[in-house]
Amino acid sequence: GIEKTINFARFCAHENCSADLQLSAKIGFLKPHENKTYLAVGNMKTLMLNVSLFNAGDDAYETTLHIKLPTGLYFIKILDLEEKQINCEVTDSSGIVKLDCNVGYIYVDHLSRIDVSFLLDASSLSRAEEDLNITVHAACENEGEMDDLKSNKVTLAIPLKYEVMLAVHGFVSPTSFVYGSAEENEPGTCMAEKMNLTFHVINTGYSMAPNVSVEIMVPNSFIPQTNKLFNILDVQTTMGECRFENYESNCVSEQQKGALETLKDIFRFLSKTDKRLLYCMKADPNCLNFLCNFGKMESGKEASVHVQLEGRPSILEMDETSALKFEIRATAFPEPNPRVIELNKDENVAHVLLEGLHHQRPKRHFTIAIISSSLLLGLILLLFISYVMWKVGFFKRQYKSILQEENRRDSWSYVNSKSNDDD
Secondary structure: OOOOOOOOOOOOOOOOOOEOEEEEEEEEOOOOOOOOOOEEOOOOOEEEEEEEEEEOOOOEEEEEEEEEOOOOOEEEEEOOHHHOOEEEEEEEEOOEEEEEEEEEEEEEOOOOEEEEEEEEEOOOOOOOOOOEEEEEEEEOOOEOOHHHOHHHEEEEEEOEEEEEOEEEEEEEEOOEEEEOOOOOOOOOOOOOOOEEEEEEEEEOOOOOEEEEEEEEEEEOOOOOOOOOOEEEEEEEEOOOEEEOOOOOOOOOOOOOOOHHHHHHHHHHHHOOEOOEEEOOOOOOOOEEEEEEEEEEEOOOOEEEEEEEEEEOHHHHOOOOEOEEEEEEEEEEEEOOOOOEEEOOOOOOEEEEEEEEEEOOOOOHHHHHHHHHHHHHHHHHHHHHHHHHHHHOOHHHOOHHHHHHHHHHHHHHHHHHHHHHHHO
């Protein structure tokens, strides 16, 4: 037979014609989240895994790309697949998805770059307890030494966050009440009409809100006085539990009787202001503080708190102002957590106004004191005028002598006229 040997010449950049696969990858988010550096669970449904493979060595034969996705991420598709020289096989084992892809037709040219974008599904993620890790590994048949393979493997960390949006609204029933001192013979009692406060907290965001609480603050003192204004009758919540200082109810008047108290009442009535606004500062000891914890709240979940209060006699006996306005504040917030981002801190506060109007009827002893003092003042004024008139001699005029002189003149006139008639 005829034997012929054909020699092929192969020119390699490296001595052993080894490839040098250099891998880089990054995570990208679709609009409108393209500028975010984290994945908001529940809100961001998809993400992009952008892989760039560069062969810095000789031609790479039978190049493969291996991608391991964490639990909660799933493969959807490769973007612009018809333009890419890549074919992937997807396997799912216990929720962990792996992609084994063949890159290039036969080999990947030296000094060539292949960019591939994988669209991933993140809609099943609902918890942000720990970050996600994606590993990407490139390999080929003619790889270099192990020491040179550090650049063919990449691990990407995806931070997970909760984007929390809490909304609060509330109301009070009734919205106003009448206060003022009762008659002296009536015993001091609490207000007959109870005050009902209701607040609703709603998770309006897409993410689950972990460990949500609401703080309700109600003014409970008329500064500078420290007497409590309300009794706590009932506190209920539809989720979780509420904590507050549950002091003893009291419907007995603490107002003292006596002349000094009467003078104080007169002074308070005369120096009464038009309106007084009562509000709470942060950690205010003069306010009722109800702290209710709801635990975790899923997206769209709502929780409610109902508080029933009773006005003490200290409100009814108040005469310092003609009108009261209570500013009741409720603030919802998640627990401090580096994985929680609050998006609407302006909407998680609700203010409810409760107004009180004075009946403008003075106390009986105050009325008596006013009438008595008016009579006394009038008598003193009369005596003073009389004294002044006496000092100027008004009461020392000679009324009698003047009257006798007038009579004498009249008599002489009569005698003279009689004499003239006789002549």
